[in-house]
Amino acid sequence: MAFRISLINDHGHRLQSVLIKDKPAIISNKSDADLQVDLPAGTEINVHEEETVCHISVQGVVQFNDQVLENSSAQLGTAAEFSSNGLKFYVTGIHTGNIVKRSKGHLATLAISLVWILLTIQIAVPVILPFLITSHEVKGRNVLLETCSSKLDMLRAILKESVKNSKDFSSIRRDMLSSLNSEVDQVIWTFRNGSDFMSLQELQQLTIDIAKYEQITGVINSGEAIGLEAIKPDSVLKTVLPQK
Numbered sequence: 001m002a003f004r005i006s007l008i009n010d011h012g013h014r015l016q017s018v019l020i021k022d023k024p025a026i027i028s029n030k031s032d033a034d035l036q037v038d039l040p041a042g043t044e045i046n047v048h049e050e051e052t053v054c055h056i057s058v059q060g061v062v063q064f065n066d067q068v069l070e071n072s073s074a075q076l077g078t079a080a081e082f083s084s085n086g087l088k089f090y091v092t093g094i095h096t097g098n099i100v101k102r103s104k105g106h107l108a109t110l111a112i113s114l115v116w117i118l119l120t121i122q123i124a125v126p127v128i129l130p131f132l133i134t135s136h137e138v139k140g141r142n143v144l145l146e147t148c149s150s151k152l153d154m155l156r157a158i159l160k161e162s163v164k165n166s167k168d169f170s171s172i173r174r175d176m177l178s179s180l181n182s183e184v185d186q187v188i189w190t191f192r193n194g195s196d197f198m199s200l201q202e203l204q205q206l207t208i209d210i211a212k213y214e215q216i217t218g219v220i221n222s223g224e225a226i227g228l229e230a231i232k233p234d235s236v237l238k239t240v241l242p243q244k
Helices: 097-164 171-197 200-222 233-240
Strands: 002-008 014-021 025-028 044-050 053-059 061-064 067-070 073-077 079-084 087-094
Touching (some): 002 025, 002 044, 044 087, 053 061, 053 079
Antiparallel strands (some): 061 067, 061 079, 073 079
């Protein structure tokens, strides 16, 4: 394992930096120090790593985590900032070269995989999307076909029953039912022979037309369509005959 010690400024920028591998590091003003900085004589900071965790031993005074270390030791962790005599330092543990290479390899593999996924999507969408849309329209059309077929059968049955029971109706109501029945029979014959060529929009319109036929049939059966009021003969005569 390894760690890096850096001398930093107030903005966190590195002024000096040294990488330490498999040994303790010394920070002092001595020429043989791993990180030589302008510390007072007799002040020496020793940093070492144990099981990927950095530790510090101080001869002198160091400020770390809002506490003052004077001629003592402390655990820094995997990364920490400390200061001494107005100088700021930053220590961070780093992975070994092999682990870093594997990490880069994973990132490269992930990046390549994402590129291939994007390319696959760009190629597949223009091919699959029209198929999905067509498939959805086919399913919707089949549902409408079944709906129209069943509603037309129900409408024909209602009209046949209405015509059968129209003996007591007026001649106008009977004629209206007969005409409506003939028109619906023609619609049914056209649907049975040409439904395969009808578009989705035409089938949707047919469901609307069937609902109108059902409404008209109900109105005729109720008698509301021919609510006539008898005309009084006297009033008619008065308008035709000359006045005395």
